[in-house]
Amino acid sequence: MSKKVTINVIAEMARVSKTTVSRFLNGKFDNMSEATKERIAETIAELDYHPSRQAQALKAKNSLLIGISVADISNMYTSRLLKGISDYFQNTIYQVLIMDGDNSIEREYSNLEKMVTERIDGIILQPLVHQPDHYQLLIDENIPVVQVDRYTEPFTWPAVVSDNFQKSLEVADLMKSKNYEEIIVLSNHINGVSSRMNRYNGLKTGIENTNITIKLIEIDDNKDWQNTLQSMLELPTKKALYALNGQVLWEIVRFLKKHHIAIPDDVGVIGYDDDMFADMISPEITSVSQNPQEIGRTAAANLMQIMNDETTLSKTIRIPSTIQMRESL
Template structure:
């Protein structure tokens, strides 16, 4: 026999209070007498009532859900970022929906639209680069979008990142100060703005500042 879903009406009837009172208890509203709150919470526990997140989202026009798009869930860098995002979201009582794009531009558009269809409150996008198709979808949507572990060379989309150029400079300078002269540059695809524009530039600048020649054969 299929178990019936317990509704707010069932809780109100069992606790002999109004549905508005149950709603105030569920949402942590302080304007409820302690005895009434205790009674409602006991009924909620006894009936195993779980508020309908979809209905609450429709009423408040917020789903307290963030869509997170990453290019490769098995990549330690991106999975670590996703873990950090989830930790912070939990602190603020938000949930995340994680979507893997495989770094494919067509799939990026697909998963982006899937998340927008779920009425998420915001999108955190991680990808190797921002394609014109993805940028067009960002522009069409009214949902806030923030980049993480990615940058927009045109600076049209906000991002949260470190200073990749300065980080590369510091790493190279430290090696140079320790007497190393043949310093290699190993990165991902240079079509990625972080690698091709920021890290590589920082690498070259640091070599120049330390009177070392740039050797293209040491860039991988």
């Protein structure tokens, strides 16, 4: 019969103390070297060790569950975000409970109710509602929460997001350097979604005191958006289209291809987040490349810190993104 794998066995094989293994499994990495973490992780994988969550939960008197509420799980950005979160918790004592809001406020609220019922130990929330009191009525103040990708205002919980405003300022500088006269912004609804509001406001701020004009088309529930866009493109100015997320970017590309509108000769195109496909078409599309996996990992690490140390963290952590210059501008 094979020897039962215990923390003592892991500690012996990894040449560390039992306490160090316990700290690793609880996500307490302070003062732990990367080499030590890697050695413990490799030992756990080699031994195929799986902590008994039920036993640990009884000992710790909590659920050892982390609730993750995302706006739309079908979005490729979200899948990469979840990858970062899941990777962080992989070798800890915690299990993750992922729930999809499907862009429905009602469904999101129902999901959060279920999480609270399950006595989750912490929540990572990609909020669909901009007002914090919508969530505070449901989520007990003793439950640690970290927001991800978006945030409520005024701030209630810390958030890990992209540098949306700053990067759109840089997009504005790029538009000025290319002598565009008009920027058409296309997006899902903006109001109440902090990431989209910051991208839009960053662009507006960046072109203040110039002759560049901005027009906005929100494509949600707008069956006429393609006709509106076509009419705008017929006007004799040098134009660029700015898609505020990857899904909208590909809607634009399909529209331009269908109507035989050439990129960049007839219109320039840039997208915020490109789902990693923007360099696989011709011409290649200029895009703002986010790092959702690092956003997810950072959110998970911050939630763990709050749960372990009851630490008060900064309101917002911004993970830098990068403008990938290609052929479409």
